[in-house]
Amino acid sequence: MADTAPNRDLSALADFAFFERMRVRWADVDMQGIVFNPNYLIYADNAMTEYMRAVGFPYPQALQPFGADIFAVGSQIDFKASARFDDELKVGARVEKIGRTSFRFRIAAFRGEELLADVRTTYVCATPGETRSTLPVPEKFIAVVEAFEKVKPER
Amino acid sequence: MADTAPNRDLSALADFAFFERMRVRWADVDMQGIVFNPNYLIYADNAMTEYMRAVGFPYPQALQPFGADIFAVGSQIDFKASARFDDELKVGARVEKIGRTSFRFRIAAFRGEELLADVRTTYVCATPGETRSTLPVPEKFIAVVEAFEKVKPER
Amino acid sequence: MADTAPNRDLSALADFAFFERMRVRWADVDMQGIVFNPNYLIYADNAMTEYMRAVGFPYPQALQPFGADIFAVGSQIDFKASARFDDELKVGARVEKIGRTSFRFRIAAFRGEELLADVRTTYVCATPGETRSTLPVPEKFIAVVEAFEKVKPER
């Protein structure tokens, strides 16, 4: 029953040009003594924010000239192993695919060389607020990402 | 770029035999005025717990005679629309697939008839603690689930 | 060294005209198997919201005609005993003191008759946004609270 994650190639440390270093907080850990699963999406969100700062396209202010915000439309997460209280993690972030109005982040949490959680989140560019008309991914974002990445994003 | 969720059939209200009713808390909402994405995994976790209670297999105590705990190994989430502060939600939960040592929950948050978030999480049965040897899904769990569900789980 | 809580009279069940019933979530519990302390402030916030709805002064919309929002300026919490996963709690909320531009909520979490956490939070009424000029507590709020409470708020 491997069907939540078919044909899955797992994230490799070497594919990431950006890592955020962080430490697991007491607040993140549950009764099993491990990071409670929803927190990996928070780690991913933080890594995305820091990635955007690192490439020179800080969220959300760099999007404002384009009248755009970004909204997550889907996430896929593989939980491979458990982080524990006080663990030092490296959270890699990269843009792995860019479409016309959306792009996909790959974010992976590692403890040393060990992959713990592997996240793919697709964001759509759209007008802020209720209506959310889709907008093209800003060319400037594509340019800074392509200049930054080790693995060229799929188009 | 619909590729985080190919061939996707979305959850329908009518497929769920169980719903948890809940209200969006101030704590769950972000600067965009909408529920921050990781919280849908918390909603899903709560709904799973309440489902287990409803079918008469309460988590975690019903697993203990089997020397088993369950661990999420993968989640897929479609974010279809945004819940807002104070919204009343119905969160449907059902077991949609049962394998030898794992099973998959489908959990979907609705506001009225509107699907907001659609979650699939696969859990594996294993020994508690560090080692995690996989164990068969308890027959008793399969029996209570099959007796409870409107849509028979795939095997 | 009882000096974080000098001469403290503890909350009594009988003093509350309003209770919110809730269940401790897996997400709220830490490695010690007990509710992690910051969550009691979230429980208090939820109970405050439900209290405002119950008295007919729903937050935040009832404040808008007064051009006001409310901001917490101080909290005091006594942790008396620990809630655990799946515990059913009654969270009492009452307005115990009303000043010119601020008021104080008393919020207490009980498991059965047992007091677990006792919170006092002072809110100030002020203009929304950065500037926050203080505003008088709306007379309408005072009226609905005084009509609702069993223990008359101090003035």
Added chain:
Amino acid sequence: MADTAPNRDLSALADFAFFERMRVRWADVDMQGIVFNPNYLIYADNAMTEYMRAVGFPYPQALQPFGADIFAVGSQIDFKASARFDDELKVGARVEKIGRTSFRFRIAAFRGEELLADVRTTYVCATPGETRSTLPVPEKFIAVVEAFEKVKPER
């Protein structure tokens, strides 16, 4: 109605020998665009953990030889100003008072020189688990704290 915070002397930057540097996460911010209050207790908890590491008495392992754990019994928080998304904060932590079986942490969040939140939390030393018999504050902890602090803790 300044009575949640009577005669209060506020935390000063210069009193702290230890600071944790951190950045406000998207997850921490609410619909008002400011850090939601309960998160300051999480910041305080993180700063406490890092302080314990910095003085050479890491939590929780340094307590284990004494058969002790620590439990928060009370917190007092002054909210002075609001942190916002992406703010860089310095969170000062110091032990300001040591009793026979308990001690009090003072933890204050600053943005530059500006005090945002000022927390006092009293912890009691006790046996782990349900029973919680109080235990003396370990002499070793007192020694490392007194050697580390700029402001000598009250006794």
